[in-house]
Amino acid sequence: MEQIRAGMIAAGSPFVPPPGALENLTGVRGVYVKAGDVQASDLAVAAAAEALDMAGTSIHEVDLLLFASTSQDLVEPATAHIVAAKLGALCPVFDVKNACNSVLNAVETAAAFIETGRHRTVLIACGETTTLTTRWHAPDQETFMRHLPGYTVSDAGAALLLTAGPAGPDDPGVLYAMFAADSSAWEACTVKSGGSMYPRSLSDDHYCLRLNENQLSRTGHEMARLVLTHASQEMAMVRESAFVAVHQISMPQFREACALLGLPESRFLATVDRYGNAASASLPLQLALAQRSDRVMPGDVVALIGLASGFSMGLVLIRL
Numbered sequence: 048m049e050q051i052r053a054g055m056i057a058a059g060s061p062f063v064p065p066p067g068a069l070e071n072l073t074g075v076r077g078v079y080v081k082a083g084d085v086q087a088s089d090l091a092v093a094a095a096a097e098a099l100d101m102a103g104t105s106i107h108e109v110d111l112l113l114f115a116s117t118s119q120d121l122v123e124p125a126t127a128h129i130v131a132a133k134l135g136a137l138c139p140v141f142d143v144k145n146a147c148n149s150v151l152n153a154v155e156t157a158a159a160f161i162e163t164g165r166h167r168t169v170l171i172a173c174g175e176t177t178t179l180t181t182r183w184h185a186p187d188q189e190t191f192m193r194h195l196p197g198y199t200v201s202d203a204g205a206a207l208l209l210t211a212g213p214a215g216p217d218d219p220g221v222l223y224a225m226f227a228a229d230s231s232a233w234e235a236c237t238v239k240s241g242g243s244m245y246p247r248s249l250s251d252d253h254y255c256l257r258l259n260e261n262q263l264s265r266t267g268h269e270m271a272r273l274v275l276t277h278a279s280q281e282m283a284m285v286r287e288s289a290f291v292a293v294h295q296i297s298m299p300q301f302r303e304a305c306a307l308l309g310l311p312e313s314r315f316l317a318t319v320d321r322y323g324n325a326a327s328a329s330l331p332l333q334l335a336l337a338q339r340s341d342r343v344m345p346g347d348v349v350a351l352i353g354l355a356s357g358f359s360m361g362l363v364l365i366r367l
Contacts, residue, residue: 062185073199074298078323080178081202087118088129090204091174095134098206104168106134109208111166115143115153117326118176122241130172146236147294148226148355149173149327150205154363157209158221167211175203175326180238182255196236197256199297201323205331219366222348225281228359235259236356284364286310289347292333294354295319304352316342327355343367 070076081090091114099106112134114127119142121129127140143153150173157169177200185191212218239245240254248254285291291314293304298320305312316333318325325332330351337343345367353361 062187062191064188064191069198072195072297074301074320075199075323076320078178078199078201079203081176085176085202086120086129087116087174087176088114088120088126088133089174090176090202091116091126091130091172091206092133092204094174094204094206095130095170095172098208099170102208102210104208104210106136106170109136109168109170110138111157111160111169112136112138112140113143113153113157113169113171114140114173115149115171115327116173116175117144117146117149118174118179119144126174127172130174136170143171145359146355146357147327147329148353148357148359148361150207150331151327151351151353151361151363152226154207154209154221154351154365155224155226155361158224161209161211164211169209171207171209173203173205173328173331175201175205175328177256177324177326178202180254180256182251184251194251194255194257196258196296196324199319199324200256201325203322203325203328203332205325205328205335207331217346217366219345221363221365223281223284223364224362226359226361228357230357232358233356235358281362281364282308284348285350285352285362287348288350288364290334290337290343290349291315291352292330292337292349293352294329295333296324296354308352338367 112127112131114130119126125142127142131140143149143156145152150171153171157171160166160169181197182194185194236258238254238256240248245253291310293315295301295318301317301319305315316337318333318336322332330353334349343349348364348366351363
């Protein structure tokens with residue numbers, strides 16, 4: 048994929064922000080954009096093939112495939128079918144979709160299936176093509192600011208493989224999962240076209256990522272305070288973990304999340320400045336980079352904290 052400077056993202060717009068304005072506002076230096084003929088399923092397939100190879104697992108050993116993403120190839124069928132066809136999988140499949148918490152909810156779903164004995168090996172594949180929601184033509188500054196999140200999103204692929212195994216106190220696995228939602232804030236961040244509300248709309252306002260920043264910020268702070276107040280035991284486990292990944296949409300938001308959790312930035316890994324907002328691939332990206340840099344090792348407990356429009360929050364604790 049091509050990396051482009053943040054200052055070039057709005058080059059085709061009637062309103063062009065001053066040089067450096069995007070980086071100053073968001074801390075994002077550049078984003079990754081897929082090639083024109085690459086689909087969300089292609090990004091998911093590439094990541095899934097690498098995950099299977101690293102685990103030494105054949106696609107024919109996978110007995111459930113979940114496609115988890117904000118993006119999709121088509122409205123119908125589920126993109127999981129397209130991913131499965133490209134991988135040669137013959138197992139059951141379905142999509143898990145909950146904005147930027149899609150992958151985190153897929154982890155929760157996969158763990159539940161494995162714990163009940165319904166499935167033994169679950170492949171989660173993610174393909175994000177969120178740069179398609181960038182508003183390239185903004186007539187004025189107000190419109191530009193309303194669609195600002197679309198200028199910092201990146202295209203990305205990610206995959207995780209969960210398998211049944213021993214469930215001893217020190218064995219690898221999903222240790223804990225908790226989710227909360229305030230759905231009254233569903234209008235805080237939207238891409239409206241393609242559904243029953245705006246099925247054939249050509250309006251930029253409908254098919255581009257749009258933000259109601261005040262509503263999103265207010266709801267996010269309220270939910271964060273609620274979680275911190277009522278999940279003190281779980282938050283203690285987060286603070287004791289070896290590494291914390293938190294969904295990142297900008298550098299100011301990343302720093303705010305670190306402060307809210309009461310942890311130094313050294314316990315996290317900032318990625319949004321270099322890779323942009325990778326949507327639901329954000330948490331797997333941070334985990335993969337932490338593993339490659341030896342920030343985390345087998346046996347370590349890691350915390351994955353998700354935030355998503357809708358509005359929802361999620362926490363998953365995993366022992367590697």
